[in-house]
Amino acid sequence: MKSPVFFIVCLAVAAVVFVFGLVLKNDYFFFAGYTVLQYVVLATGWNILGGYTGYVNFGSAAFFALGAYATVVLHKVLPLPVPLLMLVGGVVAGLVGLGMGYLTLRLRGAFFAIATLALAIVLQTLVVNWDFVGGSRGAYIIRPNTLDVAGLQIPYIEYLFGLMLVMAVVALTVARGIEHSRLGFGFATIRDDEQAAEACGVPTLRLKLYATTISGALMGMAGAPFPYYIGYLQPSSAFGLEYAVNSIAMPMIGGTTSWAGPLIGAVLLGSLQQIATVTISSAVNLLIVGLLLTGFVIIAPNGILGLVEKLRGRSGGSVRRAIADNTADPAPTQGAAR
Amino acid sequence: MGVSTELFVNAIIAGILLGGFYAAVTIGLSLSFGILDIVNIAHPAFIIVGSYIAYILNVSFGIDPIIASIVALPAFFALGMAVYQLYYSSFEKYGQEALRGLAFFFGLLFVTEVMLILVFGVDYRYVHASYIDTTLHFGFVDVPLRMLIPCIAALILVGLLILYLTRTFTGRAIMAVSQDQGALQLLAADPVKIKRIAFGLSIATASIAGALLIVIQPVEPSVGREYIGRIFAICVLGGLQSLPGTLIAAMLIGVMESMTATFYGPSWAPAVAFGFLLLTLALRPQGLFGR
Amino acid sequence: MTALLEVEGVGKRFGGFVALDGVNLTVARGERIGLIGPNGSGKSTLVNCICGTLHNETGTVRFEGKSLNGLASHQRTHRGIARSFQLPRPFVTMSVADNLRVPLLYAVHNRRGRHLTIAEADARCLELAQSVGLGAKANQSPKDLTQIEMRKLELARAMAAEPQLLIADESMAGLSDSEVGEIVELLIRLNESGITIIMIEHIMRAVMSFSQRLVVLDSGKKIADGKPEEVIRNPEVERAYLGQ
Numbered sequence: 001m002k003s004p005v006f007f008i009v010c011l012a013v014a015a016v017v018f019v020f021g022l023v024l025k026n027d028y029f030f031f032a033g034y035t036v037l038q039y040v041v042l043a044t045g046w047n048i049l050g051g052y053t054g055y056v057n058f059g060s061a062a063f064f065a066l067g068a069y070a071t072v073v074l075h076k077v078l079p080l081p082v083p084l085l086m087l088v089g090g091v092v093a094g095l096v097g098l099g100m101g102y103l104t105l106r107l108r109g110a111f112f113a114i115a116t117l118a119l120a121i122v123l124q125t126l127v128v129n130w131d132f133v134g135g136s137r138g139a140y141i142i143r144p145n146t147l148d149v150a151g152l153q154i155p156y157i158e159y160l161f162g163l164m165l166v167m168a169v170v171a172l173t174v175a176r177g178i179e180h181s182r183l184g185f186g187f188a189t190i191r192d193d194e195q196a197a198e199a200c201g202v203p204t205l206r207l208k209l210y211a212t213t214i215s216g217a218l219m220g221m222a223g224a225p226f227p228y229y230i231g232y233l234q235p236s237s238a239f240g241l242e243y244a245v246n247s248i249a250m251p252m253i254g255g256t257t258s259w260a261g262p263l264i265g266a267v268l269l270g271s272l273q274q275i276a277t278v279t280i281s282s283a284v285n286l287l288i289v290g291l292l293l294t295g296f297v298i299i300a301p302n303g304i305l306g307l308v309e310k311l312r313g314r315s316g317g318s319v320r321r322a323i324a325d326n327t328a329d330p331a332p333t334q335g336a337a338r
Numbered sequence: 339m340g341v342s343t344e345l346f347v348n349a350i351i352a353g354i355l356l357g358g359f360y361a362a363v364t365i366g367l368s369l370s371f372g373i374l375d376i377v378n379i380a381h382p383a384f385i386i387v388g389s390y391i392a393y394i395l396n397v398s399f400g401i402d403p404i405i406a407s408i409v410a411l412p413a414f415f416a417l418g419m420a421v422y423q424l425y426y427s428s429f430e431k432y433g434q435e436a437l438r439g440l441a442f443f444f445g446l447l448f449v450t451e452v453m454l455i456l457v458f459g460v461d462y463r464y465v466h467a468s469y470i471d472t473t474l475h476f477g478f479v480d481v482p483l484r485m486l487i488p489c490i491a492a493l494i495l496v497g498l499l500i501l502y503l504t505r506t507f508t509g510r511a512i513m514a515v516s517q518d519q520g521a522l523q524l525l526a527a528d529p530v531k532i533k534r535i536a537f538g539l540s541i542a543t544a545s546i547a548g549a550l551l552i553v554i555q556p557v558e559p560s561v562g563r564e565y566i567g568r569i570f571a572i573c574v575l576g577g578l579q580s581l582p583g584t585l586i587a588a589m590l591i592g593v594m595e596s597m598t599a600t601f602y603g604p605s606w607a608p609a610v611a612f613g614f615l616l617l618t619l620a621l622r623p624q625g626l627f628g629r
Numbered sequence: 630m631t632a633l634l635e636v637e638g639v640g641k642r643f644g645g646f647v648a649l650d651g652v653n654l655t656v657a658r659g660e661r662i663g664l665i666g667p668n669g670s671g672k673s674t675l676v677n678c679i680c681g682t683l684h685n686e687t688g689t690v691r692f693e694g695k696s697l698n699g700l701a702s703h704q705r706t707h708r709g710i711a712r713s714f715q716l717p718r719p720f721v722t723m724s725v726a727d728n729l730r731v732p733l734l735y736a737v738h739n740r741r742g743r744h745l746t747i748a749e750a751d752a753r754c755l756e757l758a759q760s761v762g763l764g765a766k767a768n769q770s771p772k773d774l775t776q777i778e779m780r781k782l783e784l785a786r787a788m789a790a791e792p793q794l795l796i797a798d799e800s801m802a803g804l805s806d807s808e809v810g811e812i813v814e815l816l817i818r819l820n821e822s823g824i825t826i827i828m829i830e831h832i833m834r835a836v837m838s839f840s841q842r843l844v845v846l847d848s849g850k851k852i853a854d855g856k857p858e859e860v861i862r863n864p865e866v867e868r869a870y871l872g873q
Binding site for chain 1: 371377379424428436437438440441442444445446448449452453455456563564566567570571574605606608609612613615616619620623
C-alpha cells in the first residue's frame with residue numbers, strides 16, 4: 001500500500017472515530033481520547049529513533065515540554081492558531097533533537113541515552129527558573145470554550161481531539177513511510193550492527209541525525225497543544241515522568257520494529273491507564289506500566305507484534321519482501337562482480 | 339570582604355564533604371558501568387532502597403543507620419547477583435543489552451520508585467543519630483557532622499573497594515574481565531561468575547550509600563531521580579575505567595554544586611551535574627582520566 | 630601509473646600500546662596480496678585504518694592517489710574499498726538478500742548517480758547470492774546459515790558494494806579443507822574479474838596458493854614484502870612465527 005493511500009485510509013478511520021465520539025455525547029471520550037492520541041504520536045515519534053535505529057531516548061518529556069513551552073511563549077507574545085503552534089513546536093523540538101544528536105551521536109548508544117536524561121533535567125531546571133513562562137509556579141493558558149468554524153460552534157476539546165487525530169495519522173504515515181523506504185533500511189542496519197553498516201556504505205551519523213530530528217519534532221508536535229488542553233501548565237506536569245516511561249513502554253510492549261507497534265501499545269496502555277487512574281490511583285497505574293515494561297522486555301522482547309508473528313509461525317524480526325527465488329543453484333558464473 | 343570569603347570557604351568545604359559522599363554514591367556505578375559496561379540506570383533506586391532499609395532499622399531498633407547498612411550488606415550483595423543473573427540470561431547472553439537492557443533497568447528504576455511510594459508514601463523520612471545535629475566550628479568554618487561522617491565513611495568505602503580490586507585475586511579478575519574475557523577463561527575463571535560478583539559488589543555499595551544519603555538529607559522516593567544524571571556525570575567525567583578518577587570527579591562536582599547553590603540559589607544546582615555531563619560528552623567523552 | 634592503494638608511514642596506538650609503527654605498503658591494481666603475521670601483529674588494525682573503522686594517528690592512506698585521512702568508513706566504501714569482517718556480522722533482522730541489498734542501496738546508488746529500480750536491485754541481490762552458492766537461501770535469515778555460508782555472505786556483501794579493492798579479513802578461519810578451497814577459488818575468480826584483493830589469513834596453504842605477493846607484519850611493523858616463496862624463507866619471518 002503506497003503512503004498516500006495509507007494516509008487516506010487512516011484519515012477515514014480517524015473520521016469514524018471522531019463521529020463515534022460525537023454520537024457518544026460524552027465529553028470524557030474526547031478528554032481521555034486526546035491523551036491516548038497524544039501517546040500515539042509520542043510513542044510513534046520515540047520509536048523512529050529507539051525502535052528503528054536502536055538509540056534509546058530517556059528524555060521524551062524534554063521534547064514534549066519543548067513543544068508545550070513553545071506554545072506558552074507564543075501565547076504570550078503572538079497568539080497563533082493551534083495547527084501553526086504544532087508546527088512551531090515541531091521545529092523547535094526537531095532542532096534541539098538535531099543539536100543534541102550532533103553532540104552525542106558519535107558516541108555509543110548508552111552515552112546518547114544518558115545524555116537524553118541529562119537534557120531533560122537541564123531543560124526542566126531552565127524552565128523552572130524562567131519567570132516569563134511562570135517558573136515553578138506555572139502558567140495559565142486561557143482556552144476558549146468553543147471554536148468558530150464556518151458559523152458552527154465546536155467545543156474546544158473536540159477541536160483539540162480532532163487535531164490530535166490528524167496528528168496521529170500524520171505520525172503513523174511518516175513512520176510507515178520511513179519503514180518501507182531506503183532510509184528505513186539504513187535505520188535497520190544501524191540497529192543491527194552500526195560498524196557493519198558503515199562498512200556497507202551507510203552514512204550512519206547522518207541517518208541518526210535524521211532520526212533524532214524527526215523523532216524530536218514529532219514529540220514536540222505532540223506537546224504543542226498541551227497547554228490549551230490542560231489550561232494550567234506546570235514544569236512538573238510538562239516534564240512528567242509518565243511521558244518518559246510511556247514513550248518507551250508503549251513501543252516496547254507493542255513492538256518496536258513496525259509502525260503498528262507504538263499504535264497498539266499506545267492504545268492499549270493509554271486506555272488502561274485512563275481507566276486505572278480513575279478507578280485505582282495514578283501511582284498504581286504507573287506501577288502497572290513499569291511492571292509491564294520490565295516484564296515484556298524480559299519475556300517478549302519483540303512486543304505484542306512479535307508474539308503475534310511467533311504464533312503465525314514466522315521467525316522473529318522483520319524479514320522483508322521475499323524476492324522471486326530459483327530453487328536450483330546454477331553453477332557459479334564467472335565474473336560475478338562487475 | 340569578610341562575609342564573602344567566609345561564604346566561599348564554607349561553600350568549598352561543604353562541596354568537598356558533599357563530593358566525598360557523591361563518590362560513595364557513584365562508585366557502585368563505576369563498577370557496573372565503568373568496568374562491566376552495564377548501563378545500570380537503576381543504581382539510584384537501589385540506593386534509595388538502602389536509605390529506606392536504614393530508616394526502618396533505625397526507627398524500629400534504634401541502630402545507627404550506617405551500622406544498619408553494613409548489616410544489610412549481604413542482602414544487597416545477593417540482590418545484586420540475582421539482578422545480574424537475570425540481566426545476563428535475558429539480554430547480555432544474546433547481545434541485546436543496548437536497547438532491551440536499558441529498558442529493563444529503566445523499568446526497574448521506575449517500578450522501585452512507585453513501589454516505595456505505595457509502601458512508604460511521599461513524606462520525607464529522617465533518621466536519628468547522635469551526630470546528626472552537631473556541627474563543629476573552626477573559626478568561621480562550619481563542618482556539620484552529618485556531612486563529615488558520611489564523607490569519611492565514603493572515603494573508607496572507596497578506598498577499601500580500590501584496594502580490593504587491585505590486591506585480591508577476585509578483584510583483579512574483575513578488572514581483567516572488562517578488558518579481556520578470553521584471557522580470563524584461560525585462567526579457568528568463569529567470566530559470568532566474576533561479573534556476577536562484581537555486580538553484587540556494586541549493589542552492595544548502594545546499601546551503604548543509601549544510609550549515608552539519609553544521614554545527609556531526608557529521603558522520599560523521587561530523590562533517586564536527581565541522582566541518575568549526577569552519578570553518570572561523575573562516572574563519565576572521571577573516566578569510565580578509573581576508580582580514583584571517580585573520586586576526583588565527585589569532589590569536583592560536589593564543589594561546583596555547592597558553589598552554585600550558595601551563590602546562585604539551590605534551584606540551579608541540579609543543572610550543574612547534568613550540564614557537566616553534556617559538556618563532557620560533547621568535548622571529552624573519555625573523561626579526565628579515561629583512555 | 631599510480632598504485633591503487635598507498636599506505637605511507639601509518640601508525641596507531643592504543644594508550645601506551647603501539648599497534649602499528651610506520652607501516653608502508655603499496656598495492657597495484659589487480660594484485661593479489663596476502664597479509665600474514667602472528668597474532669597481535671597489527672593486521673586487523675591495519676585493515677581497520679585502511680577502511681576507516683579506526684583512524685591512523687600518523688601517516689597517510691591514499692586510494693587512487695587521493696588521501697583518505699579523516700574520511701569515515703562509509704565514504705571509503707563509496708570510493709571503492711570494501712571489507713569483510715573477521716567474525717561475520719550479518720544484519721540479523723534481515724534476509725540474506727536484504728543483507729546484500731544494503732551496499733547496493735548505499736554504495737552503488739551514489740556511484741551510479743541514479744537509483745536502481747526494485748527489480749534491478751532484486752536481480753542483483755539474487756545474482757550475488759547465487760555467485761557464492763546462497764541462491765537457495767536468499768530469503769532466509771542469517772541465523773539459518775552454517776559457518777561457511779555466513780562467511781560467504783560476508784564476502785558477497787562486500788562484493789555487493791562493487792569495490793575496486795576488497796579486503797578479506799580471515800574469511801576462512803575454522804573452515805574445512807574443501808571449504809577453504811572454495812573460498813580461495815571464489816576470491817581468485819573475483820580477482821580475475823578485475824578486483825584487487827588483500828587477503829589476511831593464518832591458513833598458509835590458502836595464502837600461498839592465492840597470493841602473488843606476500844606481506845608480513847610483526848609487532849606493528851612490516852618485516853617482509855615480496856614473492857611468497859622467498860618471503861616464507863626469510864629468517865625474520867621464521868623467527869616471528871616460531872617465537873623469540
